[in-house]
Amino acid sequence: MPAAKAQALFRGLMLVDADPAADARRLDMIALWALEYYSPIVAVDGIDGLVLDTEGADHLQGGELPMVTKIFNSFHAKKLTARVAVADTWGAAHACARAIKRETVIIPTGKTFRAVERLPISLLRLPEKTVADLRVLGFQTIGELANTPRAPLALRFGPEVGRRLDQIRGLIAEPIDPIRTAETVQVSRNFQEPIGAAETINKYVGRLVVQLVAELEKRGLGVRRADLFVEKVDNTRQVIRAGTAKPVRDVAWLTKLFRDRTEKIEPGFGIERLVLVAAAAEPLVEEQRISSLVEEEVTDVTPLIDIFGNRGQRVYRLAPVASDVPERSVQRVSAVAEAIEETWVGHWRRPVRLLPHPEVIDAIALMPDHPPRSVTWRGNRHKVVRADGPERIFGEWWRRPAELEAVRDYFMIENEHGERFWIYRAGDGVDPETGSHKWFMHGIFA
Numbered sequence: 123m124p125a126a127k128a129q130a131l132f133r134g135l136m137l138v139d140a141d142p143a144a145d146a147r148r149l150d151m152i153a154l155w156a157l158e159y160y161s162p163i164v165a166v167d168g169i170d171g172l173v174l175d176t177e178g179a180d181h182l183q184g185g186e187l188p189m190v191t192k193i194f195n196s197f198h199a200k201k202l203t204a205r206v207a208v209a210d211t212w213g214a215a216h217a218c219a220r221a222i223k224r225e226t227v228i229i230p231t232g233k234t235f236r237a238v239e240r241l242p243i244s245l246l247r248l249p250e251k252t253v254a255d256l257r258v259l260g261f262q263t264i265g266e267l268a269n270t271p272r273a274p275l276a277l278r279f280g281p282e283v284g285r286r287l288d289q290i291r292g293l294i295a296e297p298i299d300p301i302r303t304a305e306t307v308q309v310s311r312n313f314q315e316p317i318g319a320a321e322t323i324n325k326y327v328g329r330l331v332v333q334l335v336a337e338l339e340k341r342g343l344g345v346r347r348a349d350l351f352v353e354k355v356d357n358t359r360q361v362i363r364a365g366t367a368k369p370v371r372d373v374a375w376l377t378k379l380f381r382d383r384t385e386k387i388e389p390g391f392g393i394e395r396l397v398l399v400a401a402a403a404e405p406l407v408e409e410q411r412i413s414s415l416v417e418e419e420v421t422d423v424t425p426l427i428d429i430f431g432n433r434g435q436r437v438y439r440l441a442p443v444a445s446d447v448p449e450r451s452v453q454r455v456s457a458v459a460e461a462i463e464e465t466w467v468g469h470w471r472r473p474v475r476l477l478p479h480p481e482v483i484d485a486i487a488l489m490p491d492h493p494p495r496s497v498t499w500r501g502n503r504h505k506v507v508r509a510d511g512p513e514r515i516f517g518e519w520w521r522r523p524a525e526l527e528a529v530r531d532y533f534m535i536e537n538e539h540g541e542r543f544w545i546y547r548a549g550d551g552v553d554p555e556t557g558s559h560k561w562f563m564h565g566i567f568a
Contacts, residue, residue: 145169153301158402160193162349162361163300168247171219173212175298179363184436190226210234212298213290217245217264235291239265246286252279264290295357307341308399309333316355316392323393324381330398331377337400344369344406350380351397354390362386367427367437367458369404375425379432427457442466446515448476448564470513471534473544473565480562483545487561490551493533497545499563504537514550527555534567542567 129135146169153172157164160183163175176189183189190206197204207219209229214237218227221241229237238245241264244253256279261267267275268287275283288294302308309330317323327350338345346369352360364379387393427437437457442465445451451466466472487494493509511533517525532546544565549557 142169150301154303156193157301158347160189162351162363162399162401163298163359165298165301167212167216171216173215173298175359175361176208177361179361186228190228194226209237211290211292212296213247213286214238214292216247217241217290221245235265235268238290239263239268243267246283246290248282248286252283255279256283297357297359302399305403306399306401307334307337307343307403308397309337310395310397312395313393316389316394318389318392320384320387323384323387323389323396326396327380327384327398328377330396331380332373334398334400335371335373335376338371338403338406341403342405343400343403344371345376345400345403347400347402348376348380349399349401351395351399352387352389352393353395353397355392355394356390358390360387363401364432365402365428367424367431367456369406371406375428379428382429383432424458445518447518448472448515449480450518452476470532471567473542474568475566477564477566480546480564483561483563485545485547485561487547489559491531493535494545494561497535497543497561497563499543504535504541504543506535507538508536510534512547515546527553529556532564 125137129137146166149166149170149172153164153166156172156174161174161176161179165173167173176186180186180189183192186208190208194204194206205219205222205225205227207215207222207227207229209215209218210231211234214229214234217238218229218241243256243261243264243266246253246264246267248256256267261270264287267283268291272284285294289296311326311330317326330350334345334348345366347363347365350362350364352362354360362380362383364376364383366376366379370376430437438454439457439459440452441455441459441462443451443453455462481499484498485494486496491512493511494506496503496505498504512531513533515530515532517528519526528548529550530546530548531550532544534542534544536542543563544567545561545563547557547559547561549559551559
């Protein structure tokens with residue numbers, strides 16, 4: 123679209139000179155970010171896309187759907203427009219991400235051709251001239267082209283059209299050459315005769331770990347995330363990723379992390395090459411493990427964190443936040459994060475379980491300062507025999523202007539069975555500007 127027409131359609135449109143080289147550099151940076159957090163195999167896909175092989179890595183994000191959602195949200199948080207597609211093949215994911223008008227899409231296994239057959243042939247990653255010539259011949263969709271005999275197409279356009287059709291359907295492999303930086307540390311081992319026995323694989327994995335640690339030691343680095351690439355004789359590849367909570371160069375520990383997962387390797391007709399890559403490496407500094415005069419050793423829980431993390435489980439700590447509003451007074455931090463100086467303030471008791479979201483309850487109470495005589499929560503009525511409160515919490519107007527007048531009055535109540543709950547009334551019980559005066563369940567005491 124000409125710039126003059128665009129400015130006529132959108133008043134105040136800002137125009138910036140195109141800089142393809144800068145765009146390419148930024149895309150490479152995004153690819154390296156994805157390489158560290160989401161997949162060991164990431165490559166640039168055209169001038170505006172990335173391709174990730176997430177097989178064997180999506181479980182670390184909780185599965186395909188959580189992974190796709192997290193990737194999209196990461197771009198959205200940085201005000202970048204993105205469409206994320208997951209499919210059996212690179213070609214299908216490429217086409218669906220650009221054609222399907224949804225933010226995220228997951229193509230079920232075995233449904234690849236059905237998902238792409240009505241998409242335009244321009245999404246086959248063919249040269250522009252080839253696409254133009256195919257359109258002259260009447261081909262518009264991938265399905266129409268796929269249902270045409272191959273011989274006439276190959277005679278006129280060469281093998282490229284058939285190759286792209288086979289790749290998008292997964293009939294032939296399309297290896298991804300992952301992006302690497304000059305600082306990436308990697309070691310490899312080629313085999314004259316393919317290997318496949320578990321004992322042999324473990325033996326060479328151990329040797330690669332020794333070599334990788336030696337290279338890291340020369341650079342003063344420790345590995346946080348390492349990827350083992352298993353390249354097979356049938357031109358397929360399998361990747362195993364292992365991560366650590368802190369940078370390490372412990373040969374025995376890294377070997378154990380990988381050997382715990384090598385049972386997932388499917389050698390097929392044999393493995394012809396193993397590559398071990400330090401996907402994320404950081405400077406490694408010595409730490410003092412003794413913290414007192416009597417030399418009591420501090421227990422190191424990072425090995426346990428590593429085991430849970432490599433099983434796809436999330437390990438974190440809870441830390442205080444300077445906020446009076448209960449749901450804002452806590453945050454998740456890394457399990458090995460430095461101690462936070464903030465502390466929870468207040469002389470009132472807090473429940474051991476805080477509900478994810480306050481739930482509306484029915485309450486019978488005298489306004490404005492008396493606790494309820496009874497409450498009904500999730501269909502069950504609770505007679506209140508003891509209560510303590512109110513504890514007034516004010517809104518944080520510096521966060522949201524709507525909270526300028528907002529207040530909550532919290533009560534700790536106990537029912538006839540000895541169960542204790544934390545409830546609050548939205549508002550002061552008098553002024554409607556302070557809240558809706560509805561009652562909510564917010565927590566449960568031990």
